[in-house]
Amino acid sequence: MLPFRENPVEWGWLVYLEMFIAGVAAGAYATAALLEANGRGNSPVARTGHLLAFPLVVLAGILLTVDLHRPERFWHMVIASEVFTPILKLWSPMSFGSWLLLLFGFWTFVSFLDALIARRRLTLWGWRADRTLHGTPLGLVWSLIGAVIAFFLGSYSGVLLNVTNFPGWGHSIMIGAMFVATALVTGMAAVLLIEALRRQTDWGDVAGIVRATVVLVAWQLLLVLAFVVTLGRAGLPVFFTGGSLVAILLAIAFGIVVPLILGAPIANPRVHSGRVALFAALILVGGFLLRAAVVMGPQHG
Amino acid sequence: MPEPMGFYTDTTVCIGCKACEVACKEWNQLPAINGGQNTLSGDSYDNTRRLDGINWRHVKFIEQFAPQGPSPAGSAPQGRWLMMSDVCKHCVQAGCLEVCPTGAIIRTEFDTVVIQADVCNGCRDCIAACPFDVIDINPVTNTAQKCTLCYDRMQANLVPACAKACPTASIQFGTIADLRSRADQRVAQLRGQGVPAYIYGDERMLGGLNSFYLLIDRPGVYGLPANPQLPSRNNLPSWLLSIGTAVIAGLLGLVAFRKGRMDAVTPAARGGEGV
Numbered sequence: 001m002l003p004f005r006e007n008p009v010e011w012g013w014l015v016y017l018e019m020f021i022a023g024v025a026a027g028a029y030a031t032a033a034l035l036e037a038n039g040r041g042n043s044p045v046a047r048t049g050h051l052l053a054f055p056l057v058v059l060a061g062i063l064l065t066v067d068l069h070r071p072e073r074f075w076h077m078v079i080a081s082e083v084f085t086p087i088l089k090l091w092s093p094m095s096f097g098s099w100l101l102l103l104f105g106f107w108t109f110v111s112f113l114d115a116l117i118a119r120r121r122l123t124l125w126g127w128r129a130d131r132t133l134h135g136t137p138l139g140l141v142w143s144l145i146g147a148v149i150a151f152f153l154g155s156y157s158g159v160l161l162n163v164t165n166f167p168g169w170g171h172s173i174m175i176g177a178m179f180v181a182t183a184l185v186t187g188m189a190a191v192l193l194i195e196a197l198r199r200q201t202d203w204g205d206v207a208g209i210v211r212a213t214v215v216l217v218a219w220q221l222l223l224v225l226a227f228v229v230t231l232g233r234a235g236l237p238v239f240f241t242g243g244s245l246v247a248i249l250l251a252i253a254f255g256i257v258v259p260l261i262l263g264a265p266i267a268n269p270r271v272h273s274g275r276v277a278l279f280a281a282l283i284l285v286g287g288f289l290l291r292a293a294v295v296m297g298p299q300h301g
Numbered sequence: 302m303p304e305p306m307g308f309y310t311d312t313t314v315c316i317g318c319k320a321c322e323v324a325c326k327e328w329n330q331l332p333a334i335n336g337g338q339n340t341l342s343g344d345s346y347d348n349t350r351r352l353d354g355i356n357w358r359h360v361k362f363i364e365q366f367a368p369q370g371p372s373p374a375g376s377a378p379q380g381r382w383l384m385m386s387d388v389c390k391h392c393v394q395a396g397c398l399e400v401c402p403t404g405a406i407i408r409t410e411f412d413t414v415v416i417q418a419d420v421c422n423g424c425r426d427c428i429a430a431c432p433f434d435v436i437d438i439n440p441v442t443n444t445a446q447k448c449t450l451c452y453d454r455m456q457a458n459l460v461p462a463c464a465k466a467c468p469t470a471s472i473q474f475g476t477i478a479d480l481r482s483r484a485d486q487r488v489a490q491l492r493g494q495g496v497p498a499y500i501y502g503d504e505r506m507l508g509g510l511n512s513f514y515l516l517i518d519r520p521g522v523y524g525l526p527a528n529p530q531l532p533s534r535n536n537l538p539s540w541l542l543s544i545g546t547a548v549i550a551g552l553l554g555l556v557a558f559r560k561g562r563m564d565a566v567t568p569a570a571r572g573g574e575g576v
Contacts, residue, residue, distance in 0.1 A: 002526050006351045007437040009429045034554050038562070069423020069443040076403040076422045087404050091533060094426045095402035147551070155543035162539040163400060163532045164429035173535050176543035184550050204566040211561025212554040219553055223546065267564060 001165055001234070009166070009299060011067075016292040018063035019157040020186070022101070023179060023291065024284070025056035026154035027187015029108055032134075033147035034212065035205060041143060042135030045205040047115040048191050048198075050134065053150075054112035057105050064101070078102060093160035100153045107146045114139075154183025161294065168298035171235030174227040175294060181220035186287035188213040193280035196273045203270040210276060214263040217283065221256050224290070239297035247293035255286005305412035306455065307391055307511030308464065308472055309480035311487060312523075313498070315384040315471040317360055322349060322386075324466035325358040328451065332441055352387055354439035357448040358463050361385045363522060385514065385523050386463070386472055389414070389435045389448035393508030396532045397427035397436060405444075412477070412511055413450040418442050432507075432529035450512070477511060484515055491517070501525060 032041070032049030040046055065074040073081070077098035080087040089095040114133045116122035133139045158179030161169040169175065188209055195201040231239065239248060262279045269276045325331070332355050333339070342348050345362035352359045366380030391413045398406045398414055405420035406427060416427070416436070421444035428436045428445060439446040451461035459465075464474035473480060484500050491498035498517050502510030507529060520527045 001432065001530070002434055002524075005434050007353055007428055007434050009425045010438075011425065030551075030554075034551075034558055037555065038558060069425070069438055070421070073403075073420075073422035076405070076420060077424075080404050081420050087402075089399075089402060089404075091536060092400045092402050092426070093536070094400060094424060098402060151544075151547040151551075155540075155547065159536070159539040159543060160426070162535040164426075165396065165432045165530070165532050166429050169429070170532065170535060173539045173542060176539045177546035180543050180546045181550055184554065188554075204562050207565030208558035208560075208562030211564075212557040215553050215557040216550055219550060269565070 001167055001170055003167060003234075005166060005298075011295055011299065014063050014067040016288070016295050018060050018067065019179075019291045019295065020288045021056050021063065022060035022157065023154050023183035023287065024186045024190050025053045025060060025108070026104070026150035027183045027185065028056065028190050029053040029104075029111070029150045029187070030147045030154075030184055031188045031191050031209060032111070033143040033150070035209075036134060036140050036143040038208075040202075040205055041139050042118065042132065043205045044201045045191060045195055045209060046134065047118055048194050048201075049187070050108070050111040050115035052187075052190055052194070054105070054108040057101060057108055057153075061101050061105065093156050093163050097153070097156035097160060100149060100156055104146075104149050104153050107142075107149055110142070111146065150183075150187075151180060154187075155180045157291075158294075166298040168231065168235045168238030169294075171232055171238075172227050172230040174223065174230050178220070178223045178227050178294075179291070181216060181223050182287045182290055185213055185216045185220055186284055188216070189280040189283035189287070192276055193284065196269070196277040196280060199273060203268075206269045206276065207267070210263055210266050210269055210279070213279075213283065214260060217256055217259055217263070221252070221260075224252065224256070239293065241297075242300055244293045244297035244300065247289045247296065251286045251289035251293060254282050255289060259283050259286070303410050304476040304478065305511060306475065307413070307450070307477050307480060307513070308388060308461070308474055309484050309513060309515070310386055310388075311471050311473070311484075311515045312383065312385040313491065313496070313515060313517060314469045315360070315386055316469055317346060317362055317382070317384040318468060319349075319360050320466040320468060321463035321472055322356065322358045322360060324462040325448070326356075328454070328462035329357065329449070331355045331357065331439075352389070352435045352447070353437035354446045355437075355441075357388065357446070359387045361387055361523060363518075365518075365522075383518060383522065385516075386467075387524075388463070388512050389450070390433055390502060390507075390513070391448075391450055391511035393504075393511065394531055395507075396430040396432055399531065399533050400426045400430040402426065409452055411450070411452070411455055413452065413455075415449045415452050416445055416447060418444045418446065421445050430532040432526055432531075448512075477509070480513075484513070487515055491515075507531065 028049040032046040035046040065071050118132045155176040158176035161175050259279050259282050347362045349356050349359050363383035395414045405417045436445050436447045460474050464472045488498045501516045502513030
């Protein structure tokens with residue numbers, strides 16, 4: 001691998017944001033699926049996950065499109081121009097990721113409509129508040145399949161960075177794994193933040209999600225350490241300079257360590273909703289900084 | 302079906318005239334750097350600087366002189382120039398072609414690798430994937446671009462513009478089989494004279510580079526990777542680790558959620574149930 005690159009790949013703020021937002025969308029949907037797997041598919045917390053995932057994945061798609069140098073050709077990602085047949089290259093993370101975004105967009109759209117109907121904001125023929133998809137066996141199947149798609153969506157951008165010849169990105173194969181954890185914790189944090197601010201929720205479910213988030217933030221810390229260790233002598237200097245180093249340190253301090261200290265003792269989130277909100281907000285900021293640092297480092301290191 | 306075609310560049314006879322750069326720019330109608338208002342790089346005679354979206358040929362000037370200054374009067378100069386006309390390697394196993402999501406990058410009937418400007422949407426994944434740092438965005442078309450090995454000229458049985466313009470036959474064009482035979486003979490000749498010549502880009506390197514080089518120093522001296530690899534080497538391991546992490550995270554999340562909820566679900570802790 002060349003020790004440094006001269007031709008810029010120019011994956012900047014739009015890409016940092018897209019990767020972060022797609023991760024939050026995936027994590028929010030996975031959170032709802034986790035609740036549904038516990039028979040809580042119709043809980044207000046799960047519904048917040050459903051309501052978050054679809055708009056966020058649409059936003060991620062828009063950001064990806066705007067970032068293209070020829071945005072009017074965004075459809076070339078999934079349809080071969082000239083012949084107008086679908087194009088999918090499973091071995092290309094960007095091709096696979098484009099299809100994941102599309103598929104996840106459809107999946108979350110159905111759950112989004114279901115949540116609107118459940119909250120009586122929408123009526124659609126026979127699809128009524130007392131006959132929703134989620135909270136039924138079919139809803140459980142829908143959620144679990146959606147969670148699998150969400151996990152792939154959460155990790156594909158990390159795998160995409162691994163499948164390059166940029167120093168740093170090509171050195172550690174842990175980026176995709178780290179991004180899975182980041183997606184899940186930021187998705188949970190986004191749901192928690194909304195529930196803590198909204199206050200009309202099921203606090204038992206919120207307590208469960210707080211506990212799960214604390215455990216997964218600790219798991220994320222282990223993955224970050226594994227990422228650093230596997231970078232090796234060639235890859236390490238790429239991330240540990242300038243803005244990337246600052247972002248990684250801030251992400252670990254305020255996005256992982258402080259939330260662990262804040263979140264671990266929260267037994268009654270109803271009483272400590274302000275603390276839950278701060279816990280969630282810090283995780284979101286940390287998740288963004290971590291993803292930004294990983295994308296930024298090899299381009300500026 | 303035509304035979305695989307390519308370039309063999311003998312760097313020992315390159316004189317750094319840059320005729321190849323000029324011919325490439327002219328034939329492919331590539332714009333000047335910064336509208337012609339180029340600043341000097343300060344790096345030897347090289348103001349092109351690198352291969353990119355508007356420079357598909359780049360003559361590298363490598364000065365290997367002792368830092369202490371001129372040689373004593375009457376003695377031979379202590380040092381040498383290395384010159385090399387660099388270009389896309391048209392790899393038999395091409396990383397750019399692997400990752401391109403749109404199908405814009407194709408392998409032609411001549412076994413060369415071409416980016417179709419009317420298909421590329423400028424996602425830049427190929428820039429990150431290329432082990433040789435060859436591809437870049439052309440600011441005029443806003444698409445990724447690189448040497449096409451003059452695909453249009455080859456279709457008309459013409460020699461690529463750079464090879465046609467090269468006055469010393471440093472850049473040779475032909476069938477890969479013929480070029481490799483010529484290169485082997487030249488390596489044997491140079492080694493017979495005590496020059497440590499070797500071929501960079503034989504079949505062991507990414508299945509063979511269809512644009513390969515005769516070098517007389519380490520690849521790193523010419524700015525080439527010693528062991529270029531396909532980006533896809535990381536694909537399966539990275540996915541497997543991600544899936545493993547997802548499974549562990551899912552199980553951890555499930556157990557922790559149940560524990561947290563059980564601890565909290567008391568009449569005092571529970572709020573409303575409505576959606």
